[in-house]
Structures are given as structure tokens and as C-alpha cells.
Amino acid sequence: xxxxxxxxxxxxxxxxxxxxxxxxxxxxxxxxxxxxxxxxxxxxxxxxxxxxxxxxxxxxxxxxxxxxxxxxxxxxxxxxxxxxxxxxxxxxxxxxxxxxxxxxxxxxxxxxxxxxxxxxxxxxxxxxxxxxxxxxxxxxxxxxxxxxxxxxxxxxxxxxxxxxxxxxxxxxxxxxxxxxxxxxxxxxxxxxxxxxxxxxxxxxxxxxxxxxxxxxxxxxxxxxxxxxxxxxxxxxxxxxxxxxxxxxxxxxxxxxxxxxxxxxxxxxxxxxxxxxx
Amino acid sequence: xxxxxxxxxxxxxxxxxxxxxxxxxxxxxxxxxxxxxxxxxxxxxxxxxxxxxxxxxxxxxxxxxxxxxxxxxxxxxxxxxxxxxxxxxxxxxxxxxxxxxxxxxxxxxxxxxxxxxxxxxxxxxxxxxxxxxxxxxxxxxxxxxxxxxxxxxxxxxxxxxxxxxxxxxxxxxxxxxxxxxxxxxxxxxxxxxxxxxxxxxxxxxxxxxxxxxxxxxxxxxxxxxxxxxxxxxxxxxxxxxxxxxxxxxxxxxxxxxxxxxxxxxxxxxxxxxxxxxxxxxxxxxxxxxxxxxxxxxxxxxxxxxxxxxxxxxxxxxxxxxxxxxxxxxxxxxxxxxxxxxxxxxxxxxx
Numbered sequence: 020x021x022x023x024x025x026x027x028x029x030x031x032x033x034x035x036x037x038x039x040x041x042x043x044x045x046x047x048x049x050x051x052x053x054x055x056x057x058x059x060x061x062x063x064x065x066x067x068x069x070x071x072x073x074x075x076x077x078x079x080x081x082x083x084x085x086x087x088x089x090x091x092x093x094x095x096x097x098x099x100x101x102x103x104x105x106x107x108x109x110x111x112x113x114x115x116x117x118x119x120x121x122x123x124x125x126x127x128x129x130x131x132x133x134x135x136x137x138x139x140x141x142x143x144x145x146x147x148x149x150x151x152x153x154x155x156x157x158x159x160x161x162x163x164x165x166x167x168x169x170x171x172x173x174x175x176x177x178x179x180x181x182x183x184x185x186x187x188x189x190x191x192x193x194x195x196x197x198x199x200x201x202x203x204x205x206x207x208x209x210x211x212x213x214x215x216x217x218x219x220x221x222x223x224x225x226x227x228x229x230x231x232x233x234x235x236x237x238x239x240x241x242x243x244x245x246x247x248x249x250x251x252x253x254x255x256x257x258x259x260x261x262x263x264x265x266x267x268x269x270x271x272x273x274x275x276x277x278x279x280x281x282x283x284x285x286x287x288x289x290x291x292x293x294x295x296x
Numbered sequence: 297x298x299x300x301x302x303x304x305x306x307x308x309x310x311x312x313x314x315x316x317x318x319x320x321x322x323x324x325x326x327x328x329x330x331x332x333x334x335x336x337x338x339x340x341x342x343x344x345x346x347x348x349x350x351x352x353x354x355x356x357x358x359x360x361x362x363x364x365x366x367x368x369x370x371x372x373x374x375x376x377x378x379x380x381x382x383x384x385x386x387x388x389x390x391x392x393x394x395x396x397x398x399x400x401x402x403x404x405x406x407x408x409x410x411x412x413x414x415x416x417x418x419x420x421x422x423x424x425x426x427x428x429x430x431x432x433x434x435x436x437x438x439x440x441x442x443x444x445x446x447x448x449x450x451x452x453x454x455x456x457x458x459x460x461x462x463x464x465x466x467x468x469x470x471x472x473x474x475x476x477x478x479x480x481x482x483x484x485x486x487x488x489x490x491x492x493x494x495x496x497x498x499x500x501x502x503x504x505x506x507x508x509x510x511x512x513x514x515x516x517x518x519x520x521x522x523x524x525x526x527x528x529x530x531x532x533x534x535x536x537x538x539x540x541x542x543x544x545x546x547x548x549x550x551x552x553x554x555x556x557x558x559x560x561x562x563x564x565x566x567x568x569x570x571x572x573x574x575x576x577x578x579x580x581x582x583x584x585x586x587x588x589x590x591x592x593x594x595x596x597x598x599x600x601x602x603x604x605x606x607x608x609x610x611x612x613x614x615x616x617x618x619x620x621x622x623x624x625x626x627x628x629x630x631x632x633x634x635x636x637x638x639x640x641x642x643x644x645x646x
Contacts, residue, residue: 021546022578024539025571026510045571049606049635066546068514072480076417076449224324228317251352255320258345259313280376281345 021059023052027071031055034075038084039243040250040269040277041091054090058083081246092243098139098146098180099187101239101271107290108235109147112266116234117152119264127159131233131260133221133253134241135164138175138214139184142206144237145213146188146196155213163230165219172216178206222249227256234262240270242278254279261295268292300325304333315341316349323353328361335365338377351380355387363388363395370399370410378410385414393422400426405435412441416448424451431457440473447477455481459489468503475507479514487515497523502532509536513543518551520544528560534568538575545579553582558589565596565604574607581611584620597627606639613641 023031031051032043043051059070062083074083099105120128130148132141141164148155148162166172185197185204197204219226221241236257242250257267258281267282269275275282275293282293303325306318319337322330334350341347354362362384369381385392392414400411412430415423430442431454443461446454458481462474478486490511494500500508505527512520521544528537537560545551558580565576577596583589593616596608609628612620628640 022542022575024513024542025535025575026539028571045569046601046603048571048574048603049639053638068543068546072450079417224320248352248355251348252320255316255345255349255352259316279345279348281343281348 021056021065021067023048023055023067027067028052030071030075034071035084035087035091036274036277038081038247039088040274041088041243042272042274043091051091054087057090058087061086085244088243092240095183096136096139096240097184097187098143099189099192100140100143102187103290104239104268104271105143105147107287107292108144108266108268109151111287111290112235112292112294113148113151116264116266120234126157128155128161129233130162130235131230131237132162132164132214133219133236133238133257135166135171135175135216136168137171137180137184138164138178138216139180140164140237140239141175141214141216142178142196142210143188144235145206145210146192148213149196149210150192156209160213162214163217163233164214165217165221165230167218167220169218172218175216178211179203180206221245221253221256224252224256227253228259230256230260232262233260234265236261236265236267238267238269240273242269243273250278255281258282258295263295265295266292267295300327300330303330307333307337312343312346315343315346319346319349319353323356326357328357328359331357331359331361331365335368338369339372339374344376347376347380351384355384360391360395363392367395367399370403370407382410382413386417390418390422393418393426397426400429405433405438408433408435408438409441412438412445416445418449423449424453427451427454431461436467436470440470443470443473443477447473447480450480452481455483455486458482459486462490462493464493468501471504472507475504475511479507479511482511482515484515484517487511487520497526505530505533506536509533509540510543513540516540516544518544518548521551521554521557525554525556525560528557528564531567534564535572538564538568538572538579541579542575545582551582553579555583555586558583558586562589562592565592570601570603573601574603577604577607578611581615584611584615590616590620594623597624602633602635606636609636609639613639 028048028051035041035043055067055070059067064070074087078084130144132144135141141162144162148160164175181203185193188197196207196210198207221227238257242253245253254275258279261267267275276284283296285292285294300322303318303321306314310318319334322334331354334354338347338350366381366384369377372378396411396414400408403411415426427442427446430438433439443458446458458474458477462471475490478490490508491497509527512523524537524540527533561576561580565573565580568576577593580589580593584593593608593611596604599605609624612624624640628636631637
């Protein structure tokens with residue numbers, strides 16, 4: 020059985036970070052090793068050093084990196100995924116943005132869930148917004164959730180989910196914002212009404228330009244499937260779509276800073292977030 | 297006013313989003329006439345976001361004037377512009393080589409170094425001529441950068457030349473770069489050549505030992521195990537020793553680890569961060585017939601760090617026989633963690 024040495028792990032982790040913006044901690048050694056093993060098997064390689072070279076220096080069109088990305092990322096989406104990041108949003112960023120708006124006498128808040136798939140993230144944000152900011156009902160609050168896949172959007176509009184999608188919803192939220200209907204759960208109407216679903220291709224630069232005046236952009240675990248150029252273009256558009264003082268959230272292990280240096284890194288109670296200043 | 301003129305005007309006078317869109321539109325139009333205004337805007341543009349949009353636009357324009365412009369930026373005082381220019385030239389690929397060649401011949405040392413940075417990921421044979429010249433360069437930084445790239449990109453045709461550069465009198469930074477490069481492009485003769493330069497393994501200076509061990513791991517054989525054992529007494533070399541042993545074992549799966557390494561490996565498993573401790577535990581599996589090692593691995597099954605528990609399980613499974621398997625069955629019968637179960641050979645989590 021092959022073993023990744025520590026320096027091979029470091030080199031792979033560095034390469035994955037540079038190319039995908041995904042951060043791999045040391046404790047993920049075994050996780051990464053098992054995925055690399057599978058890729059090595061598929062390529063007929065026996066020495067991890069050969070795989071490291073292949074990925075770092077002999078992958079001109081990025082095909083191998085994409086194959087590895089497919090193994091190290093999770094396609095599954097569910098409510099309250101990457102809870103810590105949502106905590107940073109709920110406890111730090113959202114209150115900051117809301118109080119700045121209150122001070123300016125504004126009563127409008129816009130959030131964009133980009134690449135929303137079947138809508139779990141958008142509804143999660145709606146629940147958090149209602150919980151953290153009960154006055155949201157008197158404000159003009161809107162969560163715009165977009166995806167390229169019409170079928171997914173149709174699923175999202177139905178707001179009906181199996182238990183797997185709601186398995187991480189805190190019990191009190193489950194009771195407050197969802198209602199059980201047989202084996203599935205339906206997002207309550209008041210919460211669902213905060214979310215508007217739209218078809219949007221993140222590669223469509225003219226359509227992207229129309230997305231303006233958002234206070235938050237969430238595009239988690241989506242850009243890892245883009246090539247370097249498209250990823251950069253999408254993040255540039257997100258920058259333009261945000262109001263000053265707004266925040267962008269990519270996936271927990273994705274790094275905004277790796278893709279664009281336009282955002283400012285801020286630290287809130289141990290959470291690192293990126294803002295447009 | 298033409299559409300391009302309109303964009304150029306917005307690039308100079310618009311607000312930030314307008315300037316970003318103007319740059320994007322110029323790139324999308326793919327007109328050579330847009331290159332010069334984009335380049336001219338870079339040094340005076342205050343917004344990082346706009347600068348990034350300008351570089352993205354330049355990448356979209358299919359004209360060699362982009363290469364000339366990017367080469368000009370290599371001499372900029374602004375490190376951001378220099379680095380972005382390197383990235384831009386890299387992204388433009390092999391067509392930049394004739395221009396890079398000219399820039400290398402005529403440029404000051406800093407530019408020559410940046411040119412070598414640019415070709416780091418270019419496939420041969422386009423870059424070979426430039427490397428040949430860079431290895432003869434009077435500036436040490438240029439030579440070191442070339443050696444590093446040659447190793448990383450595995451330009452094996454430079455092996456002998458790099459071997460000849462390893463002499464006791466060479467600059468320490470260059471020596472390090474050469475040995476690291478030989479770990480990629482060398483063979484068993486490289487190991488001999490390096491050893492001879494220092495009058496044997498004991499003569500390898502302390503600062504070069506991690507690189508030397510990397511070379512041993514990559515190009516050595518089990519015959520070098522006594523050398524590794526020699527270095528295992530030096531705590532500062534724990535990571536290098538573990539990496540070398542792991543690499544050798546990957547290349548020689550049937551390799552026997554000398555019993556003399558049991559003690560040092562146990563110490564390494566206790567005094568290092570989890571990733572290295574895991575490696576030490578995994579290697580100890582080869583010495584499990586030693587009762588002290590067996591007891592040690594058993595104790596690692598309770599380690600608070602999951603990766604070390606996984607290492608102990610794998611080590612015991614692979615080498616421990618039926619006795620170890622029975623112990624694992626007892627200890628893990630109620631385990632639910634998917635990675636632990638996978639290590640034990642049970643359910644695959646994905």
C-alpha cells in the first residue's frame with residue numbers, strides 16, 4: 020500500500036490550493052491519501068512521487084486536477100451545510116451590515132445564493148435571517164437564488180426536501196421553519212417567500228452584470244468545478260455585484276484570496292471572511 | 297464614437313464597476329487596439345479589482361502586443377504588476393518563448409530571473425534553450441531559479457550538468473537547489489556524485505541534509521538504510537528521515553526496516569505533529585514482531601488524534617497477523633467513524 024510522505028502531502032495540498040483554492044489541513048492526510056490512491060490506480064501509477072509530478076507539472080489542460088477535484092469535493096447539498104461559516108454570517112457579518120444600514124436609514128437587504136442547486140442554502144439563509152433579525156418582516160429583504168439547471172430550480176421552488184437535506188437543521192429551526200409532511204419536510208411559506216429563484220448562467224457576463232446591489236454573495240462549493248479563467252471572471256462579477264461593506268462566502272475550504280485580491284480579509288471571532296471595502 | 301473608444305473613455309473616467317466592465321468589454325472585443333489603453337491604465341489605476349480585470353482582458357486579446365506589454369511590466373517597480381505579468385505570460389504559453397528569449401538576452405538580472413520564472417511550466421523543447429543559457433548566467437539567482445525549475449519540470453537532459461554543479465565550494469543556496477533538483481531528475485549515480493563531493497555522507501553539511509535525504513528517498517535503494525539510520529539520531533531531521541523512509545518503502549515495498557530504527561521511530565511518533573507521527577507509526581508496522589513495537593502500536597490505538605489511530609490500525613492490519621487482527625476486532629467492533637472503518641478494511645466511506 021502506498022503512503023504519501025509529509026512533503027508529498029504538502030506539495031499536493033499546495034497545488035490543490037493554488038489551482039482550486041481549496042485548503043487541505045494536515046489532519047486530512049488520510050482523506051487525501053485515499054483519493055490519491057484511487058487516482059493512481061486509475062492511472063496505473065505506483066509511486067506517489069509520480070502522481071505529484073503529474074498533477075503539478077504534467078497536467079497542462081487541468082484534466083487530472085479535475086479528476087482529483089471530483090473525488091475530494093462533495094456534490095451533496097443539504098441545509099446548514101458548513102455550519103461554522105454560517106455562524107460567522109449570522110453572528111458577525113449580518114449584524115454588522117444590518118446596523119450599518121440602520122444607521123444610514125436603509126431598510127433593504129439583498130443576498131445572492133449563486134449556484135443554488137436545489138435551494139437548500141437559500142432556505143437556510145432565509146431561516147437564519149428570520150431568526151437573527153426578526154424585524155426582517157418589516158424590511159425589504161430578498162434572497163435571490165440562481166442556478167443554471169432549470170430542473171434543480173423547479174425542485175427548489177417546491178421547497179420540499181427529504182430527511183437527508185434537513186438532517187443538520189437545528190431542532191428548534193426544524194420546528195419553526197419547516198413542517199413535516201409524511202417522509203418529507205416543507206419550508207414554511209413565510210420563510211420560502213423570502214427566496215426568489217432565477218435562472219442564471221455564471222458564465223454569462225451580461226446576465227452577471229445585471230446582478231447588482233447585493234449585501235452578501237454565497238457561492239459555496241460551486242467554483243471548484245470551473246477552470247481558472249472562469250473562476251476568476253465569476254469572482255470579479257461577484258465583486259461588482261456587492262455593495263461596499265458587503266461580504267462574499269465561498270465554500271469553507273475555498274479561498275477567495277487565492278482567486279482575487281480585490282477583497283479584504285477580515286477576522287471575526289476566529290472566522291475569516293472576505294469583504295468588499 | 298466607436299465602441300472601443302467608449303470603453304477606453306470609461307476605463308479612464310468611469311466609477312469602479314464601469315472601469316471593470318470597460319476592461320472586460322475591451323478583452324471580449326479582442327481588438328489589438330485595446331491593448332495599449334489597457335496597459336497604460338495599469339500603473340495609474342488605484343483599484344485592485346480593476347487591475348485584475350485589465351489583466352484578465354489582456355489574456356483574452358489574441359495579439360503578440362500583449363506579450364511585449366507584459367514583458368515591459370517585468371521591469372515595473374510595482375511587485376503586483378510584475379507578478380501578474382509573470383502569470384499572464386505563463387498563461388499565454390509557448391508562443392511567448394521567442395519574446396522571452398529576446399528579453400532574456402537583453403535584460404538586467406531581475407528580468408532574466410522573471411523570464412525563468414515564466415517558463416517554469418512550459419513544456420520542452422520550447423524552454424530548453426533558455427534553461428541552457430540560464431545555467432551559464434553570471435547572476436546566481438538566475439542560475440538557482442533555473443535549477444529549481446529544471447528539477448520541478450523534470451528536464452532530465454540537464455542531469456549531468458546539475459551533478460557537476462554540486463561541489464563543496466558552490467554557493468549553499470545553489471547546492472540545495474541542485475540536490476533537490478537531482479531528487480527529481482537524477483539517478484543512483486547522482487547520489488554517488490553528491491556523496492563524493494562531500495567525502496561521504498557524514499561530510500554532508502547540516503543545512504543540506506534534508507535535501508540529501510530527499511535524494512536518498514527518491515533515487516536511493518535499501519542499501520542506503522544505514523545512512524538514514526545515521527541521520528535518525530538527529531531530531532531536526534525527523535521529517536526528512538520519515539519522508540526518505542516512506543519514499544523508499546513506496547519504491548521497495550518488500551524492504552526490511554533495520555531493527556535499529558525501532559527506537560528512533562517510536563520517539564519520532566511521540567514528538568512530532570500528527571502527520572509525521574502517522575508516518576512513523578506506519579513505518580513501525582514493519583517492525584511489529586518486536587514486542588515493544590507491538591505494545592507501542594497497541595497504545596496508539598487510543599491516541600486522541602484520529603490520523604495516528606488510523607496509522608496504528610493500518611500498521612497492525614498489514615503486518616500483525618491473526619493476533620493483531622483479533623485485537624482490532626475487539627477494539628473496533630463498535631466503531632462508527634467511516635475513515636477508521638475504512639482503515640480497518642471495512643466499509644468504504646465514499
